[in-house]
Amino acid sequence: MEVNPILVVGGGPAGLEAARGAAELGYRALLVEKAATLGGEPIHADYATITPDLEDAGTAMGRMIDAIAGDPLVEIRKETTVVAAAGEPPELTVTLEGPGGREEVTVGAVVVATGFQHFDPGRETQLYGYYEFDDVITLVDAERMLKAGHFIRPSTGEPPKRVCFIQCVGSRDRQIGNVWCSKVCCGIACKEAIEIRQHLPDCQVFIFYIDMRMYGFWEDQLYWRAQEQQKVNFIRGIVTEITRRGDTLVIKGEDTTMGRPVEVAMDVVVLSVGMEPSKGTREMAEIFGLPLESHGFLETVGGPLDTVTTPKPGFFAAGAATGPADLEDSVSMAGAAAMKAAGFLRRQALAAAKSA
Numbered sequence: 001m002e003v004n005p006i007l008v009v010g011g012g013p014a015g016l017e018a019a020r021g022a023a024e025l026g027y028r029a030l031l032v033e034k035a036a037t038l039g040g041e042p043i044h045a046d047y048a049t050i051t052p053d054l055e056d057a058g059t060a061m062g063r064m065i066d067a068i069a070g071d072p073l074v075e076i077r078k079e080t081t082v083v084a085a086a087g088e089p090p091e092l093t094v095t096l097e098g099p100g101g102r103e104e105v106t107v108g109a110v111v112v113a114t115g116f117q118h119f120d121p122g123r124e125t126q127l128y129g130y131y132e133f134d135d136v137i138t139l140v141d142a143e144r145m146l147k148a149g150h151f152i153r154p155s156t157g158e159p160p161k162r163v164c165f166i167q168c169v170g171s172r173d174r175q176i177g178n179v180w181c182s183k184v185c186c187g188i189a190c191k192e193a194i195e196i197r198q199h200l201p202d203c204q205v206f207i208f209y210i211d212m213r214m215y216g217f218w219e220d221q222l223y224w225r226a227q228e229q230q231k232v233n234f235i236r237g238i239v240t241e242i243t244r245r246g247d248t249l250v251i252k253g254e255d256t257t258m259g260r261p262v263e264v265a266m267d268v269v270v271l272s273v274g275m276e277p278s279k280g281t282r283e284m285a286e287i288f289g290l291p292l293e294s295h296g297f298l299e300t301v302g303g304p305l306d307t308v309t310t311p312k313p314g315f316f317a318a319g320a321a322t323g324p325a326d327l328e329d330s331v332s333m334a335g336a337a338a339m340k341a342a343g344f345l346r347r348q349a350l351a352a353a354k355s356a
């Protein structure tokens with residue numbers, strides 16, 4: 001009896017690794033990606049480089065795509081998503097909608113790797129003026145400029161003299177309901193600060209933080225490198241308001257180490273926006289009937305020892321669809337999800353053989 005393929009939804013870092021893992025284990029993978037290109041947010045949001053070595057993001061994702069391209073066990077459908085599902089694994093019928101119209105396919109197990117979306121800073125009462133001031137940008141906007149090789153003040157097109165990052169925008173915020181730490185933004189801010197200093201050695205760079213969360217090796221690979229080698233200034237403080245005076249931005253807040261108010265002028269302000277569950281993640285939860293955990297990401301049931309198994313047999317999840325995750329987390333989970341999905345299919349086949 002032919003074993004049905006493992007459906008992987010989402011062609012970002014997690015989905016690419018899940019499809020590769022399934023094929024490595026000898027199972028067929030059907031990878032569906034709603035965008036026209038694979039690679040997930042690092043490609044769609046034009047990341048310049050990735051942590052910790054500042055490798056070109058396109059090169060890194062290209063390597064992941066090459067690892068499955070041409071593999072006879074991996075079928076890739078771009079500009080395609082799942083619009084309906086019926087039955088249950090290992091005989092789950094999914095309706096795919098792609099450029100050629102709708103098609104029904106039977107799959108044996110599912111890995112949902114539909115990722116995250118960036119917090120929209122306009123939602124936070126315009127406190128930081130993202131939609132008001134051209135020179136207030138996000139980490140993602142900064143990546144785009146770094147990728148293009150010219151980090152400028154958007155309002156003038158000139159190189160900035162003073163840039164600051166504001167951490168925890170849309171994360172660790174009980175008022176807006178995003179109580180989680182997005183895990184990557186401290187590291188990404190340090191990475192971008194290093195790159196800005198490399199591009200523009202005359203530009204002063206500041207990072208306003210509540211506390212810097214640099215777990216594992218990022219502590220010396222990014223934080224100390226930013227502070228000691230690139231002379232980035234870290235200010236422990238809370239920014240309460242951004243206004244404009246003349247053609248500069250004025251940052252008002254409190255330096256919590258010194259216990260005094262601060263008011264500093266900046267040319268560019270970068271908001272370190274956090275991660276939220278993507279629209280695609282919420283849609284797949286609905287279609288597959290997968291519960292969400294209390295923060296709105298996909299629920300997994302194994303606690304710290306199994307981060308990929310959902311409450312529904314045959315359904316697994318990986319990457320930022322399950323919560324804030326960096327690339328390491330995402331691909332590690334994807335490998336585990338591929339292994340669990342293959343295990344599920346193997347157990348189903350053994351049970352079917354026994355009862356035949």
Ligand SMILES: Cc1cc2nc3c(=O)[nH]c(=O)nc-3n(C[C@H](O)[C@H](O)[C@H](O)COP(=O)(O)OP(=O)(O)OC[C@H]3O[C@@H](n4cnc5c(N)ncnc54)[C@H](O)[C@@H]3O)c2cc1C
Nearest residue numbers: 010012013014034040041050051115116280319320326327
């Ligand atoms: C500005 C910024 C910079 C970052 N830089 C780094 C870094 O340097 N190092 C690091 O470790 N981490 C970094 N991260 C985090 C990193 O982006 C994530 O860890 C990673 O992208 C998660 O991968 P993923 O595959 O789970 O999700 P995603 O990258 O979000 O990919 C999900 C994929 O699923 C697709 N999809 C969504 N819904 C559907 C659907 N319904 N049907 C089909 N396809 C769908 C999407 O189009 C997308 O291709 C950064 C994050 C930000 C915000």
Ligand code: SF4
Nearest residue numbers: 168171181182185186
């Ligand atoms: S990683 Fe840093 S900036 Fe991001 S939410 Fe956590 S503490 Fe805030």
